[in-house]
Amino acid sequence: MSATRVPARASAVQQRTTTGDARVLGPPAYDADDEYPLRQRPTAIRYDRYPVAPPAPPSAPMSTARSSLRFQLLVVLACVIIGACLAVLVPPIIRNWRDGMTYGYPRTYQADARVGHGDPRHPFSHFLAINDSGALEVIELPGGDPATYPPHLYKIATVTGDAADQVVVTVAVADLNDDGKPDLVARYSDTEVVMWNNGQSFVPRL
Secondary structure (H helix, E strand, C coil): CCCCCCCCCCCHHHHHHHCCCCCCCCCCCCCCCCCCCCCCCCCCCCCCCCCCCCCCCCCCCHHHHHHHHHHHHHHHHHHHHHHHHHHHHHHHHHHHHHHHHHHCCCCEEEEEEECCCCCCCCCEEEEEEEEECCEEEEEEECCCCCCCCCCEEEEEEECCCCCHHHCCEEEEEECCCCCCCCEEEEEECCEEEEEEECCCCEEECC
């Protein structure tokens, strides 16, 4: 009597596949009843054992670095030169503009002071300091009748140079020798000129 071979029973997944159900929700799982379980698809992802660092960016050539340094030095040098020029040119321009607004042109300064040269009823004298193209002069107009008390002209100094006509001269009075009579003090630039009061006019200091 020969033995009869019993065919293996199909798994539930194989039965669903043969019945026409084409929906497969995932890879077939292993079933203990399957004689030959389905083989999993090998992955195509490869993992390196040691990660490779990204290549370093190429360094700038030495010539480019030197050119950049030279350009920076030139910029700094140009700024220093421009600053020095402005420091030399701007202050005189501002000073001349301010003097022009204050003293006009030609440069003129006026003041009134009591020095005892005029009419006792009009004791104040009017002083006019002027720069006449570099000649610094002070004109005194005593109070009272000009025929009796004529004006006086005092030559202070003569300045030269390109901006000689821009120099400002001012006047003030003060008793410097303690004789009870105010003396005349004329100032221009950094110079001071003193003239003594003799009771009728001012004379240069000896």
